Amino acid sequence: MKGHFYFTHPIEASLDPRMEAMEEKLHGKGFGVYWYIREKMSYFSNNRCRLKDLKPFATRYYTKQMIEWVVLESGLFGCDEAGNIVPLKLQCEQESETDPADAWQPVLCPTENRETAPKTTGKNSRKTTKNTRNTSVSGKKTAENNENRTKISEKTAEIDEKSSENSKKTAKNGPKTAQNSTKKAPKPTEIAAQPSENEATENNIRTQSNTNTSTIYKEKKKEKEKDVVVVATPTTTPTPSASPTAIRPWQQYVAELNSDSEWGQIVCMKSGYGALLKKHWKTAKELFRQHVIAMGKEQSLLTQDEAKRYFMSFAATCPTTAGELRQQLLRLEQAATATADPYRYExxxxxxxxxxxxxxxxxxxxxxxxxxxxxxxxxxxxxxxx
Incomplete structure (x- = not known):
């Protein structure tokens, strides 16, 4: 290292929305990782380096994955044409127009053994460089403002030309619209003649309807004489919506319930009498089948998952059915061991x-x-x- 460096740290840096989003993602470490990366980037020229150059600085708390996420996903770093990482401006830095590389340029701390120029000359040189930068920035702004003014003036001229053309077109179309309105207006003689024409058409319709009814009556009478059979078209009745049906019979779903599966082990664990239930698993399935028939739940077991849920409730979660199942299995166990000593558990x-x-x-x-x-x-x- 050439010496000890330092860089400015804005007080309002934490108010940047990207910083807030990073802190919500990484909590308290987000703020520290960002400035840790900035500190390590200051070791390189122009505060720029590649992502692989930061990997050796990974620590136990600032891991490589955390550094990569902050550089690539936080939106606080960019990339130049050479592929180097460039820190982007924070929200509190938008007021200054200086280049980010100049704003974050590392500065050597003064030491006792270093031969330096007088302090006044150093300050004056810094002020002159700042003034030159400010003048260049202000010159650019004035040029941009002049360009914007010329563009606005050109747009206003175009709008004035279009408005004048529209006004000329409306003046030309004025007499035409008047002529069209006079043509469309009906004459008073035509209005008076209309009722008579309507009356004539109504009379014609009445006469035609009378003749039509007489002919229809005659035709129907001839059909009756000839014994014509008229076939009525069947009316379509709406079919009720079909209820869902099971892919396989529900008895097969019950038969496939296995106690050795992970689901079966969970059922035995939740029942509270897992050893007894696993020993008499076939008997429990038969009692469950009888329970389904007795409760009329055959149509509800449409899939294997529904059969599993119902058996879980029957054997474990429902206290009524689970207690009754346990008592029946205990009776079977007692009957099987009737020849043995009945007091062997005492x-x-x-x-x-x-x-x-x-x-x-x-x-x-x-x-x-x-x-x-x-x-x-x-x-x-x-x-x-x-």
């Missing part, structure tokens, strides 16, 4: 029945499984995690 302590250290009444039925507790108020076994 413990004996000094000859008394206990469950997890709690005493069980002597007249209580055997504990159905390893996840049931005795309800002394209702005097029955209930699921431990219900």
């Amino acid at each position: 413990q004996r302590l000094d000859g008394r029945r206990t469950c997890n250290g709690r005493p069980i009444p002597d007249d209580a039925p055997p504990r159905p499984d390893d996840h049931s507790t005795w309800n002394s108020r209702l005097k029955r076994w209930e699921p431990e995690y219900g």
Whole structure:
């Protein structure tokens, strides 16, 4: 590095809408990433470099992806003809007419060992350069204003010419419109003659209608004599809108419900008696089929997804049907293990029945499984995690 550099940081930089959008995207890091990039660009000549030159400056907090997004997507950087990154002006910088490369040119900080000219000469040289730039900018503005004035004057002249031509055309068309109006106006004699003509036409229509009715009556009479059979055209009745039908029978959807699938595992987990449900899955599907027939829901199971949703409600989410299904499966489990020891899920302590250290009444039925507790108020076994 040649020395320590610094560049100006506008106080109102955060008011730029692009800066606000970047902060909403990256939160607090957006503002820091922008000035971090500007700081690293000052190491290069004319504050310009390529995107690949910034990759070595990526850190743990200012990652390469974050730097690329700010340069390419934030709208705060542009690209010149050589493909270098150029910082665009912020909203607070629009008032100044200086070039961005000049405004952000790095300046060497003064040091003690550096031999420099007197301070007054340096200040005067800076002021003269600023004055020359301001004069060039003002000259450009005056030239642009003169060009705009000439364009406006030319447009006004064209508009005046068009308005004069339109006025001449309207003056020429004046007599023609008067003649047309006189031609279109009806004469009083014609207006008086119109009622008589209308009356004549009405009389002719009446006579024709009378003759037509007489001939029609005669023709109908001849048809009756000849026993002509008239076939009536059938009237088209609107067909009711057809209700949606299932692609396959709903029983096939129920038969394809699988407990080994991810969906089946979720059903067992939500039911609260997953091991018991998975063990007697076929029986649960048969009970579900009977439930569908009993509730008259055959027409509602049109797809496999609808069958899955209904079975989820039947076996897990609906407390009424899920509780009844659990009780039926427990009865099947008890019947299957009737030959075994009915008290195998209990413990004996000094000859008394206990469950997890709690005493069980002597007249209580055997504990159905390893996840049931005795309800002394209702005097029955209930699921431990219900």
